[in-house]
Amino acid sequence: MSCLNSVYLVVGGGIAGVTCVESLAILHPEESLVLITASSLVKNVSNVSFYAKTIVKFDVNETEATSLQKIHPNLKIVYDSLKHIDTTNKIVTTDGGVQIQYKVICICTGGVPRLLADSNKSKRILGIRDTESVQEFQERLKNGRRMVIVGNGGIASEIVHATRGIQKVWVIRDDYISATFVDPGAAEFFQDTFKHPATEENPNKNTILRRHVFTEEDTVVALNKNLKSAALGPDWYRKLENIRNEHGQQELEIIYKVEVKSVVETDSEYPLKIELSNGRTVDCDFVISATGVEPAISFTSDQDLEKGPDGGLSVNEFQETNVKDVFAAGDVAHAAWEHAPHWFQLRLWTQARHMAGMAAKAMHARITKEEVLQDFCFELFTHCTNLFGYRVVLLGKYNGQGLGTDYEILLRVTPQLEYIKFVLQNGRLQGAILIGETDLEEMCENLILDQIDLSPFGDDILNPDIDIDDYFD
Numbered sequence: 454m455s456c457l458n459s460v461y462l463v464v465g466g467g468i469a470g471v472t473c474v475e476s477l478a479i480l481h482p483e484e485s486l487v488l489i490t491a492s493s494l495v496k497n498v499s500n501v502s503f504y505a506k507t508i509v510k511f512d513v514n515e516t517e518a519t520s521l522q523k524i525h526p527n528l529k530i531v532y533d534s535l536k537h538i539d540t541t542n543k544i545v546t547t548d549g550g551v552q553i554q555y556k557v558i559c560i561c562t563g564g565v566p567r568l569l570a571d572s573n574k575s576k577r578i579l580g581i582r583d584t585e586s587v588q589e590f591q592e593r594l595k596n597g598r599r600m601v602i603v604g605n606g607g608i609a610s611e612i613v614h615a616t617r618g619i620q621k622v623w624v625i626r627d628d629y630i631s632a633t634f635v636d637p638g639a640a641e642f643f644q645d646t647f648k649h650p651a652t653e654e655n656p657n658k659n660t661i662l663r664r665h666v667f668t669e670e671d672t673v674v675a676l677n678k679n680l681k682s683a684a685l686g687p688d689w690y691r692k693l694e695n696i697r698n699e700h701g702q703q704e705l706e707i708i709y710k711v712e713v714k715s716v717v718e719t720d721s722e723y724p725l726k727i728e729l730s731n732g733r734t735v736d737c738d739f740v741i742s743a744t745g746v747e748p749a750i751s752f753t754s755d756q757d758l759e760k761g762p763d764g765g766l767s768v769n770e771f772q773e774t775n776v777k778d779v780f781a782a783g784d785v786a787h788a789a790w791e792h793a794p795h796w797f798q799l800r801l802w803t804q805a806r807h808m809a810g811m812a813a814k815a816m817h818a819r820i821t822k823e824e825v826l827q828d829f830c831f832e833l834f835t836h837c838t839n840l841f842g843y844r845v846v847l848l849g850k851y852n853g854q855g856l857g858t859d860y861e862i863l864l865r866v867t868p869q870l871e872y873i874k875f876v877l878q879n880g881r882l883q884g885a886i887l888i889g890e891t892d893l894e895e896m897c898e899n900l901i902l903d904q905i906d907l908s909p910f911g912d913d914i915l916n917p918d919i920d921i922d923d924y925f926d
């Protein structure tokens with residue numbers, strides 16, 4: 454059995470693993486580093502642009518793992534899967550029997566789709582995670598007449614927006630769409646776009662300003678509770694836009710507040726029959742189960758690595774697990790430290806990148822016996838994405854998460870143009886949803902981080918005729 458020796462060991466070729474390697478290449482290029490990746494293609498980030506200090510947008514690309522050796526002269530790549538970690542002797546073993554001795558290790562094995570309970574009953578229930586799963590979806594789309602989409606998060610929203618020429622039945626547990634990312638008001642804003650696509654002649658710019666004081670009866674919007682190839686990037690669904698099933702009909706039906714009770718294969722016109730919790734059945738060609746991810750922990754270890762309630766490896770603010778010198782980052786990790794007031798974990802690229810950069814700094818500090826502080830990026834939750842053709846920026850406690858019932862919402866809505874929501878508590882901004890080209894990202898970031906008292910401004914804070922930035926210069 455061959456044995457490699459290395460100071461640093463990183464497992465996984467997704468955004469987290471690659472970011473960890475790239476950061477170590479800058480921090481400690483003279484030291485030995487091994488990357489274990491099951492795939493020869495790995496993910497990397499390019500075209501990073503900053504909307505503000507912590508609000509970042511970037512592209513994710515696939516690249517040959519060997520390209521990382523250009524930036525890290527001492528990097529060795531092992532194309533294999535991690536099988537076992539002996540944390541006492543600091544040796545890992547791969548499926549292929551390679552052994553690697555390490556001083557510090559970072560586990561970045563990502564996540565796998567958490568599919569519907571009946572998914573083992575039919576090959577027509579698909580999850581989307583990697584390039585192969587998208588290819589399978591594309592094949593099904595070409596000839597499919599009707600698909601059922603289950604789930605109300607990022608993937609379901611993107612599929613509903615991007616697919617054409619097929620009947621879509623979108624089955625959700627909530628009473629409004631895209632609940633992982635937005636609130637009922639923003640969902641209405643998106644749905645208005647389905648009904649009235651904006652045209653140049655009819656941009657529909659009637660701005661509505663509204664303040665809403667939350668009471669006990671209000672429902673606080675719930676936050677989302679939570680193999681071998683890395684997860685896709687944000688533009689993955691554009692591939693679907695090119696697929697046109699000329700025979701199919703374009704139709705979307707949304708069924709609210711239901712769950713899938715069972716899925717059975719049939720010999721009738723449609724090969725699948727879906728039974729819903731409201732008693733209704735839907736016939737279809739295939740089902741997309743866009744029902745979240747679960748951490749990918751397919752390896753064993755001699756000591757128990759503690760897990761959080763979401764099944765992820767619990768890590769402290771330096772991304773270290775309960776076992777010394779074993780770090781974890783990205784979708785596989787559960788952020789178990791005490792969070793800053795305006796940050797929480799969602800399994801997203803930016804967070805995978807931030808966690809992995811932090812892990813690399815902490816690993817380097819362990820080897821060089823230096824002190825390390827947690828990075829500033831964990832001060833504020835930020836997510837920048839596109840939904841239903843709009844730029845969406847989510848900041849802080851954008852859905853009032855964890856604020857109880859004692860907060861106010863200030864809204865500015867211009868149909869088909871912008872949707873701006875401020876979440877205020879004690880006159881201070883706690884979170885924001887910015888949909889459209891609002892140009893408010895930097896101001897909101899500052900207002901949340903500095904906790905400036907906004908009560909003197911009243912509703913003017915969102916008055917489109919007042920340039921609020923002037924107040925804070």
Ligand SMILES: Cc1cc2nc3c(=O)[nH]c(=O)nc-3n(C[C@H](O)[C@H](O)[C@H](O)COP(=O)(O)OP(=O)(O)OC[C@H]3O[C@@H](n4cnc5c(N)ncnc54)[C@H](O)[C@@H]3O)c2cc1C
Nearest residue numbers: 465467468469534535563681682683684687783784801802
């Ligand atoms: C369809 C889709 C669209 C998305 N869109 C967005 C978006 O627009 N914006 C956003 O912020 N986030 C998005 N995400 C989420 C984002 O992709 C993930 O949060 C992020 O990629 C996680 O990175 P990771 O490196 O932790 O995990 P992964 O990308 O899953 O990478 C983990 C790697 O580890 C490997 N691995 C697993 N087990 C082992 C093992 N035992 N040994 C060796 N290697 C192993 C896997 O093969 C994989 O290559 C999307 C996710 C999906 C599925």
Ligand SMILES: NC(=O)C1=CN([C@@H]2O[C@H](COP(=O)(O)OP(=O)(O)OC[C@H]3O[C@@H](n4cnc5c(N)ncnc54)[C@H](OP(=O)(O)O)[C@@H]3O)[C@@H](O)[C@H]2O)C=CC1
Nearest residue numbers: 604605606607608609633677678679743744745746800838
């Ligand atoms: N633009 C972006 O930023 C995108 C991000 N992503 C990321 O990729 C990952 C995977 O995306 P996705 O699968 O959409 O996961 P998400 O976690 O975003 O959403 C999962 C959805 O499925 C629902 N759900 C879970 N179990 C069931 C069930 N048994 N029946 C019905 N509904 C169920 C959840 O509801 P509930 O909340 O009630 O549990 C939630 O609405 C996530 O980390 C996501 O953040 C993906 C695509 C785009």
